[in-house]
Amino acid sequence: MIVNIDKDLCTGCQECVKVCPVSAITGEPHKPQEIDADKCVICGQCVQVCKSYASIIDHGEEFVTNKKQERKIPDVINEPLFAANNVCDIDKVKAALKDxxxxxxVQCAPAVRVALGEDFGMxxxxxxxxxxxxxxxxxxxxxxxxxNFAADLTIMEEGHELIKRVTEGGTLPMFTSCCPAWVKFLETNFPELTDHLSSCKSPQQxxxxxxxxxxxxxxxxDAKDIYSISIMPCTCKKFECDRPEMDSSGYRDVDAVLTTRELAYLIKDAGIDFNSLEEIPFESPLGVYTGAGTIFGVTGGVMEAALRTAYEVITGxxxxxxxxxxxxxxxxFRTTEVQIGELTLKVGVVTGLKxxxxxxxxxxSGKLDLHFIEVMTCPAGCVSGGGQPKLLLEEYRETAYDNRIKSTYKHDANLPLRKSHNNPEITKIYSKFLKEPLGKVSHSLLHTKYCIKNK
Structure with missing residues (x-):
């Protein structure tokens, strides 16, 4: 299990039960809770809200030390160990760095950059x-x-896929496929509707x-020598990278996923003074991105990024x-209509899996009249993901979400390029390698099929 509830620590407060979007957590009040692995979508919201933790005073120093070792958390980390937790993969990444x-x-999701600093007192x-x-x-x-580079790439593929479905009579509405928890939920509970998912892989993949x-x-x-690591705000990304079909490069496309919290652990374990670091840019070519790529981190962002490009591709x-x-x-859930030339595009945005x-x-039942729907599992999109810094006081939660969203849009507004199709490195990868959106090469590398599971 990627997300777990430690029975040694769980007090049965049931905060996790309240937040679980798929009712996967059960148990009696004041007794340890359990996760139904068949229902769980690995969103990690239970990890975010858990209040039961190991205390040296209540449990003893040896108990806390053993728990830390059991969870593979570095010795230097002194934050509380909570009952609800996700597996830690720092050891895999440290081994790769030493090899x-x-x-x-390494790649970093857009939502990580507006939250990581919180683990360093910012x-x-x-x-x-x-x-x-x-x-x-x-x-x-x-x-x-x-x-973010791959988010721009996703828009090129997903935007053209949407245009093709709308103009050529494909399956509509088309749902976004960036959120692995949402994809897992649909596959498990509504397998007959998976044709509505975009065939695009997530930006991570x-x-x-x-x-x-x-x-x-x-x-x-040589590709065999590459060890690919992603830093994600999402616990379900660990599940996604291990899906058997995610090997279109000929290898595991992503070898390991660290959450935002785990990256903070890694930085602290290395003794790096994060706050005093001089800023540097990401590397070219696969670190160049636009504002459209960065807004993937907030709910509605994938939709907005897609519309920016779809409008210009359709109308010229x-x-x-x-x-x-x-x-x-x-x-x-909110809907709107966007006029794109002669096309009235009907779109919807879903916030929160419930x-x-x-x-x-x-x-x-045939009552839904929309072309394109974005779905994000977490309550404010990826900025509120299960792998983000834990907010120890509930009163800070809404402020944190609001501030992360504001920072994301400010970052978008301040970038010199704000449309995915204007990214020069996106232009270059199509010119030199992929050739065209939805083409033979891009289809084999950047698109996927979904698992049909019966309940």
Missing amino acids: PSKITM ELGSLTSGKMAAALKALNFDKIYDT MAGAVFKTYGAKVNKI EEIPSIDIPAVRGRDG NVVPILEDLK
Whole structure:
């Protein structure tokens, strides 16, 4: 299990039961709770809200030390050990960093850069892109790349897929496929609707596939020597990278996933003073990104990024307003219409997995009239993911989410390029390697099929 509830620590407060979007956690009040692995979507929200923890006073120093070793958490980490937790993969990454035969390529999701600083005492929502890149360089990763590049790549593929479905009569509405917890939920509970998912892999998996093909080519190295690591705000990304079909590069596309919290552990374990680091940029070519890539971290961001590109691809004209506030916010489910030339595109954004079931039922009964729907499992999108820094006081939660969202949009607004198709390195990868969106090469590397599971 990637997400666990430690029965030695669980007090049965049932905060995890309240937050679980799929009712996968059960148990009697004041007794240890259990996770139903068949229902669980590995979103990690239970980890975020858990209040039961190991205390030296209550449990003894030896108990706490043993728990830390059991969870593979470095000795230098002194934060509380909570009952709800996710597996820690730092040991895998440390071993790869020490292995002279491995070329380590790391990518960082957009939501990580607006939360990582919180684990080093910075204000909630601080943007730390440059410091994060510097920390990864100090940790001796060989190539410091960015998931945001792959987010731009996702828009090129997903945007063209949407246009093709709308203009050629494909399965509609098309759902986004960036969130692995949402994909897992649909496969398990509504397998008959998986044709509605975009066939695009998530940015994490696109990046992994590109690292070991195009990345190997431009760096003149053998793909078998690459060890690909992603830093994610999401616990379910650990599940996604291990899916058997995620090997289109000929190898595991992503070898290991660390959460934002785990990256903080790694930085602290190495004795790096994060706050004093001088900012550096991510490396070219696979670390160049636009504002459209960075807003993937907030709910509505994938939709907005896709619309920015779809408008210009369809019309051949510049979008009148690059900001699309109608798809921003986190109010459960919202819909809007966007005029793109002669096409009236009907779109929807779902915030939080609990809000998607009525929409799926409407789809099954023929009541849903939309072209494109974004679905994110977590309450404010990836910025509120289960792998983000833990908020020890509940009163800070909304402030943290709001600040992370504001930082994300500010980052977007301040970047010189804000549309995925304007990314020069995206243009280059198509010119030199992928050839065209939805083409033979991109289809084999960047798209996937879904598992049909019966309940």
